[in-house]
Amino acid sequence: MNNRDGNSLRYAGYLTEIAGEPEPVLTQTGRGTPGGEYLRRFWQPVAYEREISSTPLRVRILGEDLVVFRDQSGAVGVLHLHCSHRGTSLEFGRVEEHGIRCCYHGRVFDVDGKVLEMPGERAADKLRGVNRQGAYPTHAFAGLVFAYMGPSSMQPPFPMYDKFDLPGYRMEPGIRLPFACNWVQVKENAMDPAHTAILHAWEGMFASEFGKFPEITWNETPAGMAYFASRRVGDKVWVRSTDILAPNIHSITSIFEDGRDLRDCSPPWITIWTVPEDDESCVNFLVEHLHQEDATPLLARQRAMGIGQTPDRLYAERQKVPGDYDAMVSQGTIACHSLEHLGTLDTGVVMFRRMLRKGIEDVRAGRDPHGLSRKLGVIPTYGSDKVVPATEVSGNADDPEALLEFARSVSQEYLKRPPLAAAVIPRPPAMPKRTG
Ligand SMILES: [Fe+2]
Structure with a gap:
């Protein structure tokens, strides 16, 4: 066998593991389990x-x-x-x-x-x-x-994040999306912005600019963690960020943003709570963030939120144009991490799991986990879109290193001054500019 020319990797079906154990500490949700007790510390x-x-x-x-x-x-x-x-x-x-x-x-x-x-x-x-x-x-x-399903003595106040009370915006209940798999694999998708360049490009729902692999950096935030993904779009550079508020909340900005127009910041588009029903199924509860001039949640938007997020399509259609549901649920009812081969694009997934393990350990040791706030007051969040002229990037904006460095500088800027602290939050693109 010669490993150097990869011969041992060829036709190695019989040698390749097909069975693994799920990680119980992360994926169990019942009362008395470490993960279940952790989740019960949060509303x-x-x-x-x-x-x-x-x-x-x-x-x-x-x-x-x-x-x-x-x-x-x-x-x-x-x-x-x-x-x-x-x-x-x-x-x-x-x-x-x-x-x-x-x-x-x-x-x-x-x-x-x-x-x-x-x-x-x-x-x-x-x-x-x-x-x-x-x-x-x-x-x-x-x-x-x-x-609140945890011990009474540990009950925290209901957390108020800055994005829940933005001037000019209100929140409207959206739709319930059930997933026939463990909650962790549904949530870790939120820290994996690379998949938009393949899965959602096939799907054609997102702005086509998502089809380009971004340069990504991830950071811990006071309430959880965030990614910052930068792309060059024409003569602009677009940094999109999303944060997870520990353990199971995240928001995304509009999927119709294309990074072509200058933008200081953007409001959340939907906020998603991923709640386990049990170890083998979970529900995404969606809430829409609407501008005051948007009368009611638009049906088209409701549909947009649901497309690719359910199994309610013909199998042949799902095979041709798979969505998040197909990608996440087909990982297995409870995905086996021991069978994975992770790369640098998965850094956010690794950090998310680490954050969960740490929070679970903290709860087990009687400490408050990261992201649990006992203070009354507004908690800053870090999801936004920022679009600047490419000339603002130091170095060549086509150079991946320069783009990554720019994403890092935006993350540091946001951590000092959260993007939604802006007095005026400009409206996001409501619908795609393109047709079809
Ligand atoms: Fe996705």
Whole structure:
């Protein structure tokens, strides 16, 4: 065998590993698992507000079956699904003035899990002191219902990021996108801007300028991590950045940005929470950021957000024009990292996993993980688009090293002064300039 001419790499199917173990520490989401305890330190969306009503909604979050409802007094409840009396599912319960009544024997549980009624039960007074329904604190924001599923003593305030309150913009609930795979592989896609140059160029949805491989640098940020991807576009240089807010939130700026017009900064286009249902499935909850002059979320935009993000297309079509869904879910239900062969383009994925492992370790050791803020106040974020004349790049703007250096300088500039601190955030391109 001669390794130098690569002969040992030829027709090596029988010698090549095909089975690997997933990384349980990163990918487990249940209660009591290191990853599950880590995720439970953060507020997680469980449903859109429009999905909840006087009809109970059954959901699965972090391996727990839950029921979500709004009682007649307007209070929102997120309770364990199975009635603490004899286990009947509260999805068949009746929502009352206060709380929800189990359909089987009529026990009523308030939104905080307290037993309000035990009809016909002689020992009610005694039992009420010991019986309760598992319940989680809730917070409604941007059309989503969030729950805090961790230990009460560790409950942080709901985090307010700068992009959630931008002058001239508002947030509108978008659509729910389920993925039949572990949440980590869905989220790490957000720190992998290189894939846009292949996958989304095939897809043709993004501006065609995304089809050029960018020069990328990644940085830790106060609330998570970010990438800065620079490209030369005509006589301009475009630096696009995206940040993950630990552990599972990220926003992207408009996919119709093409880097051809000068731009100081741009608002987020959509923000995405990737929430595990369990170890083998997750949901992307999307929220749109709309300019005040955009009356309602545009159907076209809704569709744009969903294309390539679902398996609801003909198989032949998905094979011809695959999307993120196909790329991420086909990595396996829980992707095996031991089988991968990573390169420099995967630096962001490696950093993301490292951030998770560190956060998991911190929670295990009783410390607050990176990105968990106990301070009230606005948390800066770093996702934006910046387009400058190519002459602003020191050196030759066609030289990958010069482009990378420029991306680094933008990252340092942003870390000193977050891009969304600008007084006026210019509107992004709403739709593609090109046709077709
Ligand atoms: Fe993508």
